[in-house]
Amino acid sequence: MEDKDLLLKIRNPETRSYGFNLLVRAYQHRVYSHVRKMVIDHDDADDVTQEVLIKVYKAIGNFREDAQLFTWIYRIATNECLTFLNKKRRRFFFPIEDVAGQLAGKLDATPELSGDEIQKKLQKALLTLPDKQRAVFNMKYFDELSYEDMAEITNTSVGALKASYHHAVKKIEAYLGT
Amino acid sequence: MKKLEDIPKKDPFIAPAGYFDKLPGMVQARIAQPKQAVAGLSILKFAMPVAVLLVLGIFWYFNSTSANVEDKLSAIETNQLIAYLDTTGLNWDDDEPFSWQPEDVMELENRMYNELLEAETTLDLSEYELIEEEI
Numbered sequence: 001m002e003d004k005d006l007l008l009k010i011r012n013p014e015t016r017s018y019g020f021n022l023l024v025r026a027y028q029h030r031v032y033s034h035v036r037k038m039v040i041d042h043d044d045a046d047d048v049t050q051e052v053l054i055k056v057y058k059a060i061g062n063f064r065e066d067a068q069l070f071t072w073i074y075r076i077a078t079n080e081c082l083t084f085l086n087k088k089r090r091r092f093f094f095p096i097e098d099v100a101g102q103l104a105g106k107l108d109a110t111p112e113l114s115g116d117e118i119q120k121k122l123q124k125a126l127l128t129l130p131d132k133q134r135a136v137f138n139m140k141y142f143d144e145l146s147y148e149d150m151a152e153i154t155n156t157s158v159g160a161l162k163a164s165y166h167h168a169v170k171k172i173e174a175y176l177g178t
Numbered sequence: 179m180k181k182l183e184d185i186p187k188k189d190p191f192i193a194p195a196g197y198f199d200k201l202p203g204m205v206q207a208r209i210a211q212p213k214q215a216v217a218g219l220s221i222l223k224f225a226m227p228v229a230v231l232l233v234l235g236i237f238w239y240f241n242s243t244s245a246n247v248e249d250k251l252s253a254i255e256t257n258q259l260i261a262y263l264d265t266t267g268l269n270w271d272d273d274e275p276f277s278w279q280p281e282d283v284m285e286l287e288n289r290m291y292n293e294l295l296e297a298e299t300t301l302d303l304s305e306y307e308l309i310e311e312e313i
Contacts, residue, residue, distance in 0.1 A: 021202050033189055046197075
């Protein structure tokens with residue numbers, strides 16, 4: 001089903017619940033995958049994903065169709081991840097390195113990564129990046145979004161995003177070489 | 179240095195089996211039942227600053243009042259204080275705290291009665307004279 005049809009169903013009070021259920025089913029994999037790469041732990045990713053989808057439900061009335069639905073959802077998801085990581089830092093008075101250390105510990109305990117040392121090392125290299133740069137890298141490298149879509153999601157210029165991604169790649173390759 | 183292109187690109191994280199079958203139901207359930215605690219928290223969010231301001235205000239008021247009295251007392255010369263206490267007849271060296279005795283009350287009542295009597299006898303009677311003339 002196309003986004004336009006989904007939105008029609010959501011905007012109709014009689015089919016709102018059904019339409020939103022379809023939206024969740026259409027976007028849940030992408031939202032979870034994006035969130036999970038940012039927060040690493042499945043339980044945290046589950047909490048954040050649910051928060052994202054609830055925010056989408058509450059704010060869908062304000063969604064203007066001049067933007068794409070998926071970039072709008074990605075934007076909410078990215079903001080929610082950054083907020084979650086900032087809260088984690090404030091709550092436990094962790095400096096950046098300690099949160100990264102905690103996330104790296106969770107990587108070691110992730111069963112999907114056991115035995116795949118190169119993927120684990122790549123993920124650890126990503127944890128050396130600031131959160132926003134990590135989000136930019138994930139969207140470009142893993143999700144293969146265009147810079148234009150990323151600019152809409154992050155409210156940043158295409159040039160700044162290209163520079164951010166380029167620097168991220170350099171840092172990651174330097175880490176992989178150690 | 180190892181290149182990023184040398185690493186096979188894949189999503190390294192996999193959700194637990196059946197997670198995406200349950201997620202829509204979990205989200206729908208949360209939308210249908212908004213958290214009760216949120217309402218309580220929002221009330222607390224407004225009540226807390228008011229309570230803190232109230233406590234601070236009371237503390238400031240009592241602190242400034244007692245400081246004011248102390249300031250005024252400290253501004254009076256010791257000699258003036260002693261002279262005032264001498265005129266009131268209070269004993270400077272009494273160990274016991276001052277308290278009213280029945281005879282003190284009676285004396286005070288007598289004084290007030292006498293003063294009222296004096297006041298009545300010295301009333302200006304010119305008004306009464308005027309009334310008599312009119313009659």
